[in-house]
Amino acid sequence: MDFSLTQEQTLIRDSALRFVADEYGFAARTALAQSTDGFSREHWKTFAELGWLGIGLPEERGGFAGTPVETMLLMEAFGTGLVLEPFVASVVLGGGALAHGASSSEHFDLLRAMVEGDVLLTLAYAEPDGRFDPAAVVTRARSDGADLVITGKKVAVPFGAAADHFVVSLRTGDSNGDSKGIALAVIDARSGGIARNDYTTIDGLRASDITFDGVRVPRAALLDAPGLELLERVLDDGIAAICAEAVGVMATMQRVTVDYLKTRKQFGVSIGSFQALQHRAVDMLIQLELARSMEIFAAMMLRSAGSTAERRRALSAAKVQVSRSGRYVGQQAIQLHGAIGMTDEYMVGHYFKRMSAIELSFGDVDYHLKRYVALTDARPRVDLPSAGMTQTAEIL
Amino acid sequence: MDLSFSPQEQAFRAEVRSFVESAIPDDIRRKTQTGEALTKDEYVAWQRALNGRGWMAPGWPVEFGGTGWTVVQRHIFEEELALGWAPRQIPFGVSMVAPVIIHFGNAAQKAHYLPRILDSTDWWCQGYSEPGSGSDLASLSTRAVRDGDHYVVSGAKTWITLAQFANMIFCLVRTDPAAKKQEGISFLLIDMTSPGVSVRPIVTIDGGREINEVFFDEVRVPVENLVGREGQGWTAAKFLLEYERNGTAGVAGSGQLLDRLKAFAAHQRSGATTLLEQPDFAQKVASVEIELTALSYAQLRALAAESAGSSPGPESSFIKITGTEIQQKITELMLEAAAYGGLAPSNGSAAWYFNFRKVSIYAGSNEIQRNIIAKRILGL
Numbered sequence: 001m002d003f004s005l006t007q008e009q010t011l012i013r014d015s016a017l018r019f020v021a022d023e024y025g026f027a028a029r030t031a032l033a034q035s036t037d038g039f040s041r042e043h044w045k046t047f048a049e050l051g052w053l054g055i056g057l058p059e060e061r062g063g064f065a066g067t068p069v070e071t072m073l074l075m076e077a078f079g080t081g082l083v084l085e086p087f088v089a090s091v092v093l094g095g096g097a098l099a100h101g102a103s104s105s106e107h108f109d110l111l112r113a114m115v116e117g118d119v120l121l122t123l124a125y126a127e128p129d130g131r132f133d134p135a136a137v138v139t140r141a142r143s144d145g146a147d148l149v150i151t152g153k154k155v156a157v158p159f160g161a162a163a164d165h166f167v168v169s170l171r172t173g174d175s176n177g178d179s180k181g182i183a184l185a186v187i188d189a190r191s192g193g194i195a196r197n198d199y200t201t202i203d204g205l206r207a208s209d210i211t212f213d214g215v216r217v218p219r220a221a222l223l224d225a226p227g228l229e230l231l232e233r234v235l236d237d238g239i240a241a242i243c244a245e246a247v248g249v250m251a252t253m254q255r256v257t258v259d260y261l262k263t264r265k266q267f268g269v270s271i272g273s274f275q276a277l278q279h280r281a282v283d284m285l286i287q288l289e290l291a292r293s294m295e296i297f298a299a300m301m302l303r304s305a306g307s308t309a310e311r312r313r314a315l316s317a318a319k320v321q322v323s324r325s326g327r328y329v330g331q332q333a334i335q336l337h338g339a340i341g342m343t344d345e346y347m348v349g350h351y352f353k354r355m356s357a358i359e360l361s362f363g364d365v366d367y368h369l370k371r372y373v374a375l376t377d378a379r380p381r382v383d384l385p386s387a388g389m390t391q392t393a394e395i396l
Numbered sequence: 397m398d399l400s401f402s403p404q405e406q407a408f409r410a411e412v413r414s415f416v417e418s419a420i421p422d423d424i425r426r427k428t429q430t431g432e433a434l435t436k437d438e439y440v441a442w443q444r445a446l447n448g449r450g451w452m453a454p455g456w457p458v459e460f461g462g463t464g465w466t467v468v469q470r471h472i473f474e475e476e477l478a479l480g481w482a483p484r485q486i487p488f489g490v491s492m493v494a495p496v497i498i499h500f501g502n503a504a505q506k507a508h509y510l511p512r513i514l515d516s517t518d519w520w521c522q523g524y525s526e527p528g529s530g531s532d533l534a535s536l537s538t539r540a541v542r543d544g545d546h547y548v549v550s551g552a553k554t555w556i557t558l559a560q561f562a563n564m565i566f567c568l569v570r571t572d573p574a575a576k577k578q579e580g581i582s583f584l585l586i587d588m589t590s591p592g593v594s595v596r597p598i599v600t601i602d603g604g605r606e607i608n609e610v611f612f613d614e615v616r617v618p619v620e621n622l623v624g625r626e627g628q629g630w631t632a633a634k635f636l637l638e639y640e641r642n643g644t645a646g647v648a649g650s651g652q653l654l655d656r657l658k659a660f661a662a663h664q665r666s667g668a669t670t671l672l673e674q675p676d677f678a679q680k681v682a683s684v685e686i687e688l689t690a691l692s693y694a695q696l697r698a699l700a701a702e703s704a705g706s707s708p709g710p711e712s713s714f715i716k717i718t719g720t721e722i723q724q725k726i727t728e729l730m731l732e733a734a735a736y737g738g739l740a741p742s743n744g745s746a747a748w749y750f751n752f753r754k755v756s757i758y759a760g761s762n763e764i765q766r767n768i769i770a771k772r773i774l775g776l
Contacts, residue, residue, distance in 0.1 A: 001405065001468045002398045003700045009397070069397045258774050278770035285769065286714050293693035300399040317686040372686065373678045380658035380672070382429050382481075 003296070005069070012070055015050060016077030019043075024081030026347045032084055037162050038206040039084040048117025053091055056237075057099045062112035068237070068299040072244040076295070079248020082354050084205060086122065089158035090114060092241045094121025096234045097167040097184055101225035107186060110165060122163035123238075124154035124210055125231060132363035134169065134231045135179045139212060141170040141222075148185065148222070150193075150215040160208025161198040164189055167223075168212070169231055182227035191215050203357035204350065229308070236315040239362045240298040243322040246358045247288070247295045250326055253333035253351045254284045260337055277336060284329045291325035294318040313375040316368040323359045323368075330355040399693075401468070409472045416480030419445040428481040431656060431748070436519070436561045442483045443516045452514050453490050460498060460510050467699040478648035486558070489513040489520035493566045496583065496632050500624035509585070523553035523567035523586070523610060524633070531764050533568070534577045534630060538612065540569035540584055547571070547584060547622070549592075549615045555758070559595050559608035563588050568633055571626050581629035585621040586612070602750035603741070637760060638712045646719055646755075647692045653726045654685060660745065661733045671733055680732075684725045691718050711773075713765040720755040720762060727752040 005013065023043060032040055047053050056071040057063025071092065078087065091114070098111040098121070113119040130136030139152025150170060157166065166187045173181015187194075193215035196208045223230065258281055261272030271277055298318035305311035330352040334341040341348050363371070401409065420428075424438055446452045454470050456462030465473065477485075485491070494513055497505050512518040529536040538551025549569055559565070565586050572580035586593070592615035598607045624632055658681065664671035671677050698711045727748045731738050734745040741747070756762040770776040 001401060001471075001696070003697055005397060258776070261776060272774075272776040275767070275770075278774070278776050279763070279766040281774055281776060282714075282717075282766040282769045285774065286718055289694050289714060290687065290690040290718065293690045293697060296397070296697075297399065297689065297693050300397070304398075304400045317689055320683070320686050321690045369679045369682055370675070372682050373675065376678075376682065376685075378662075378672055378678070380662045381655045382659050384430055384656065384659040384663070 013073040020081035033204040054115035072299040075244035076248040079245035086159035089122040093123035101223035101230040103224045124157040132367040185221040203354040250329040287325035294321040316372040326355040412476040474648045521562035578630040583623040583629040583632040602747040
C-alpha cells in the first residue's frame with residue numbers, strides 16, 4: 001500500500017496542471033466553449049504530442065502502458081480548469097473499447113490513429129428509454145449477407161458531432177433487455193443513414209442524439225469481445241475518469257469559496273469570520289477529502305479488483321460518494337458566494353454545472369446504489385441471536 | 397500509488413488473524429459480537445493476551461514496547477482485531493496518557509508508568525471536562541496548590557468513562573490562577589486510591605453506567621506526578637486530543653457496528669423477506685458502507701502523511717467528525733430496523749441509538765472540531 005506518485009507520474013500531473021494554468025483561464029474557456037467544435041483542435045494536437053492520448057492504453061495497441069493513475073492525474077487536472085477537449089469520449093471510452101475489445105488490424109490502426117491525434121472516437125451506448133442501464137439496448141443489428149444493418153437511436157453521445165467513428169452498442173440477439181446478445185461495433189460517422197441532433201450540454205460540453213436508420217456496415221465492424229462485458233468495463237473506466245475530474249472540479253470550488261469567504265466583507269468584517277459559514281466551508285472540505293479517497297480507490301480497483309463483480313461494486317461505490325460529495329460542495333459553493341454565484345459571468349457556477357453533469361454521467365446515485373446492493377453479498381458476516389441487540393457496552 | 401497489500405503485508409495479516417482467532421476466548425468473542433458489556437477482568441485478560449504477544453502498544457516507540465510497524469501494518473492490525481471481534485481497546489492508558497508521558501514525561505515516569513500500562517497493572521481514566529468547563533476546556537478550575545513536595549488538588553472532573561474500573565486518573569489542573577488561562581494549566585497524574593478522591597456514577601439516557609463524576613477534596617499528589625513543566629499542561633492536552641480524535645473515528649469499530657446491524661436486520665422479518673433484503677433498507681445500509689469505505693481510505697491517507705511527518709495534525713479533526721457521523725447513522729438504522737420491537741428496552745436497539753449520540757459530543761464536540769479545521773486548515 002502506497003499513496004505516493006512515481007517521478008514520471010508527478011511530471012504528468014505537473015504538465016497537465018501547467019497546461020490548464022496556461023490555456024484554461026476562464027475567458028479562454030468561455031471562448032472555446034462557444035466555438036464551432038466546442039473545444040480546441042490545437043489543444044488536441046498538444047495532447048497527442050504530450051502522449052496523453054495513449055496514456056492509459058496498452059503498449060502493443062500504440063499506447064504508453066500507463067496505469068489508471070496517470071489517467072486519474074490528467075482528469076483531476078482537467079477538472080480544475082473545466083477542460084473541454086473530448087478526452088473521456090475519445091481516449092477513455094472509444095479508445096478503451098478498441099484497446100480492450102478489438103482484434104482486427106483495421107481496428108488497431110484506427111486506435112493508433114486516435115492516439116496520434118488524427119481520429120476522434122466516441123461511445124454511443126445510452127438509449128432513450130434505458131436510463132443508465134447499459135444492457136437496455138434496443139438498437140438492432142440485423143445480418144444481411146456479409147453486412148449488418150443497424151436501426152435504432154442513441155442519446156447523449158459525447159462529442160458526437162466531432163467524432164470520426166462511433167463505438168455503438170447493438171443488439172445482435174433476439175430478445176430486448178437481455179444481457180446477452182449485445183455487441184459493440186465501430187461505425188464510421190459518415191455512414192449513410194445516420195442522422196444527428198447536436199447540442200451543447202448543460203455544462204458547456206457537446207453531445208448528440210444519433211439515429212441509425214438502416215445503416216449498413218460490414219460484419220468486420222463488430223468487436224470480438226463479449227459486448228456487455230466490454231461495455232461495462234469501458235464504462236467503469238469512464239466512471240473512474242470522471243470521478244477524478246470531479247475531484248478537480250470540487251477542489252477548485254472549495255478553494256475559490258474559501259478565498260471568497262476571506263475577502264468578501266459584510267457588517268464590516270470578512271464573512272469567513274461567521275461560524276455558520278465556517279462550518280459549511282469545513283463540510284465542503286470533508287466532502288472533498290472523502291471524494292478524493294474514492295477517486296484513488298476507483299482508479300486502483302480498475303486493475304486490482306479480484307473479480308469483475310468486485311470491480312463494478314467498487315466503481316459504483318466511488319460514483320455514489322463522488323456524486324454526493326460533489327452535489328454538496330457545488331451547492332454550498334453557490335450558496336456561500338451568494339448572488340454572485342448565480343451569475344453566468346462568474347466561474348463558480350460553471351464548475352457547479354459541470355459537477356451536475358458528472359452526477360448524471362454513467363449512472364446517478366440511485367442507479368449505482370442499486371448496482372452496489374445487487375453486487376453485495378447480503379449474508380451478514382456473523383449470525384447473532386434473533387432476540388434483539390444486547391445493551392451496548394461501547395465506550396469511546 | 398498502489399492500494400494492494402504486499403506479500404509481506406498479507407503474511408502479516410494472516411499472522412494477526414491466527415493470533416486473534418486463538419487468543420480470544422469464545423465467550424468473550426460472543427459478547428463482543430452481541431455488544432454485551434465486558435467486565436474489567438475480561439478486558440484485562442484480553443490486554444494481557446495482547447501484551448504476551450508484544451502487541452499491546454503498537455504505536456509506541458520500540459524502546460518502550462512498541463512494535464515498529466508501518467502505518468499499513470497498524471491498519472491491518474486494527475482491521476483484523478475488529479474482524480475477529482476482539483474487545484475494543486481501552487484508549488486511556490495505552491493511547492492517551494502514554495504518548496503524553498513518552499513525549500513530555502521524565503525518565504522516571506516512563507520507567508514507572510509505561511510497563512504498568514503494558515501489563516495492565518494500571519487502569520487509567522481521563523480527567524479533562526469539569527461541570528463548568530466543556531468545550532471551553534481551558535476555563536477549567538480544578539486547583540492544584542503546591543505544598544512542599546505535594547500538590548493539593550481540589551475540584552471536580554466529569555463525564556469520566558469507566559472511572560469505576562480505574563486506579564489512576566490523568567488530570568488537567570490549574571496550577572497558576574494568575575496566568576493567562578491556557579498557561580496556568582498543568583498535567584497531573586493522580587492515584588485514585590488517594591484520600592479525598594470519590595467517584596459518583598452518572599446514568600446516561602440509554603441506561604448505561606459508563607461515565608462518572610470524580611471529586612477531589614484536598615487530595616495530596618506527589619510533585620513527581622507532574623508531567624512536563626508546570627504550565628505546560630495545555631500543550632500536552634492538545635497533543636493528546638489529536639491522538640484521541642484519531643482513535644474516536646473508530647473506522648474498524650464501525651465495520652463491527654455495521655456487521656451487527658446487518659445481522660440484526662437479517663433477523664427482522666418483513667413479509668416474505670428479511671429487512672436486510674428489502675431494497676430501500678439495503679440501500680440505506682449500502683450508503684453508510686460506502687461512506688465508511690471512503691473514510692477508511694481517507695484515514696489511511698492521513699496515516700501515510702503522518703508517518704512522513706510527526707504527530708497527527710488537524711486532519712484528525714476531520715476523521716473524527718466523519719467517523720462519528722457514520723457511527724451515528726449506523727445506530728440510527730439499528731433502531732429503524734427494530735420497528736415496534738424497538739419500543740421494548742430488552743430489544744436493545746434503542747440503547748445503541750441513544751448511547752451513540754455521545755460520539756459527536758465527546759473528545760471535543762464536532763462543532764469544536766469544525767472550528768479547529770476552519771482556523772487551522774482553512775485559515776478562516
